[in-house]
Amino acid sequence: GAGVSQSPSNKVTEKGKDVELRCDPISGHTALYWYRQSLGQGLEFLIYFQGNSAPDKSGLPSDRFSAERTGGSVSTLTIQRTQQEDSAVYLCASSYRTGTGYTFGSGTRLTVV
Amino acid sequence: KQEVTQIPAALSVPEGENLVLNCSFTDSAIYNLQWFRQDPGKGLTSLLLIQSSQREQTSGRLNASLDKSSGRSTLYIAASQPGDSATYLCAVDGGTSYGKLTFGQGTILTVHP
Numbered sequence: 001g002a003g004v005s006q007s008p009s010n011k012v013t014e015k016g017k018d019v020e021l022r023c024d025p026i027s028g029h030t031a032l033y034w035y036r037q038s039l040g041q042g043l044e045f046l047i048y049f050q051g052n053s054a055p056d057k058s059g060l061p062s063d064r065f066s067a068e069r070t071g072g073s074v075s076t077l078t079i080q081r082t083q084q085e086d087s088a089v090y091l092c093a094s095s096y097r098t099g100t101g102y103t104f105g106s107g108t109r110l111t112v113v
Numbered sequence: 114k115q116e117v118t119q120i121p122a123a124l125s126v127p128e129g130e131n132l133v134l135n136c137s138f139t140d141s142a143i144y145n146l147q148w149f150r151q152d153p154g155k156g157l158t159s160l161l162l163i164q165s166s167q168r169e170q171t172s173g174r175l176n177a178s179l180d181k182s183s184g185r186s187t188l189y190i191a192a193s194q195p196g197d198s199a200t201y202l203c204a205v206d207g208g209t210s211y212g213k214l215t216f217g218q219g220t221i222l223t224v225h226p
Contacts, residue, residue: 093157101159102206104157
């Protein structure tokens with residue numbers, strides 16, 4: 001597609017529920033990243049995909065967070081048993097290859113009540 | 114660990130002024146540096162990408178410079194307009210965190226008529 005597409009744009013969920021966030025990168029972009037932006041905080045790296053593999057998962061805050069990427073394209077970030085501190089904007093970015101600049105999606109605003 | 118600092122944290126100027134936003138990073142072994150703009154409640158829009166071998170990039174009224182050896186970059190905005198009001202983020206790719214971006218905290222710019 002023309003840009004990085006994320007869905008849903010907004011998600012309100014009850015504490016303890018699982019959520020799935022989706023990212024559809026630019027066609028042909030092999031590198032995909034998930035970041036989190038909490039209120040008043042900077043952007044926090046979560047996970048990086050090169051193709052379908054995730055060589056860097058160092059930013060995932062707990063084992064409740066997982067992500068996968070299939071077909072070298074769409075990625076899903078799953079948060080299990082959501083907590084209020086998970087409330088944030090989750091941003092996805094893709095790149096043709098690492099080191100060539102990044103295009104970000106509009107993000108998913110997650111609110112855990 | 115790469116650290117990125119942006120100064121000032123906030124800036125308010127009258128329309129028409131030329132202004133400079135500063136970004137410094139601790140590890141000079143970077144692959145590139147990217148400036149982004151973020152409007153309230155929105156994702157990130159890429160403004161300029163400077164590869165490590167480059168000294169500057171220009172796009173319209175924006176000019177970004179890079180001094181890799183001293184760990185500094187500046188974003189120059191000429192003839193500022195109210196529509197330039199946003200948060201400006203500096204991000205570096207590489208060094209000890211190759212394959213992911215390390216962001217500064219951003220500069221909140223307000224241009225008043």
